[in-house]
Amino acid sequence: MDKMKPNSSSQNTIKQPTIFWHDYETWGISPKVDKPSQFAGIRTDLDLNIIGEPEMFYCQPPQDCLPQPEACLVTGITPQKAEREGLTEAEFANRINALFSVPNTCVAGYNNIRFDDEVSRYLFYRNFFDPYAREWQNGNSRWDIIDMVRACYALRPEGINWPTIERNGEQVVS
Structure with a gap:
C-alpha cells in the first residue's frame, strides 16, 4: 500500500x-x-454502516523532544x-488531510473539539496545510459526540451500561 495515500476504499x-x-494517540x-x-479512523454512511477500510498508522516521533x-x-x-x-x-499529515478532505465528510470523534481537532490543526499548520479548510470546504463539517454522550447519561442513564469506578465512596462514570 502506498504510504502517502489512504486506502482506496476510504477515498x-x-x-x-x-x-x-x-x-x-x-x-x-x-x-x-x-x-x-x-x-x-473509519468511514461510515449516515446510518453508521462501515463503507471504508479501517485506517491506522503511526507517526515517527520528533527528533527534538522526548515523549512523556x-x-x-x-x-x-x-x-x-x-x-x-x-x-x-509530513506523510502522516498528508494522509490524514486527504481522509478528512473527501467532499461531504463529517469528521467525528469523542472530545475531538477540545483535543483531536487541535492536534489536527497544529499538525496541518506545521506541515503547510490550511488547518481549517477541511472543516468547511466541499460540504464538510465536524462533530464531537461528547456532549451527546453526556446528554444520554443525564436524560436516560438506564439506556447504556456505563463503566463506573468508586471515587470518594461514590460510584462515578469512568
Whole structure:
C-alpha cells in the first residue's frame, strides 16, 4: 500500500455524506507541543454502516523532544515502534488531510473539539496545510459526540451500561 495515500476504499468519489470517525494517540497531553504518535479512523454512511477500510498508522516521533513516559504507558506505543513503523510527520499529515478532505465528510470523534481537532490543526499548520479548510470546504463539517454522550447519561442513564469506578465512596462514570 502506498504510504502517502489512504486506502482506496476510504477515498474515492464519494457523493453521499459520510462520517469519518477518528482518534489520535499523542506523545503527551498538550496539542500545542506534543506531537501525534498514532492515528486511526473509519468511514461510515449516515446510518453508521462501515463503507471504508479501517485506517491506522503511526507517526515517527520528533527528533527534538522526548515523549512523556505516561503517554507511552497509556497508549503502549514506544518511540522505537513509531520510528520503525511510522510515517514522517509530513506523510502522516498528508494522509490524514486527504481522509478528512473527501467532499461531504463529517469528521467525528469523542472530545475531538477540545483535543483531536487541535492536534489536527497544529499538525496541518506545521506541515503547510490550511488547518481549517477541511472543516468547511466541499460540504464538510465536524462533530464531537461528547456532549451527546453526556446528554444520554443525564436524560436516560438506564439506556447504556456505563463503566463506573468508586471515587470518594461514590460510584462515578469512568
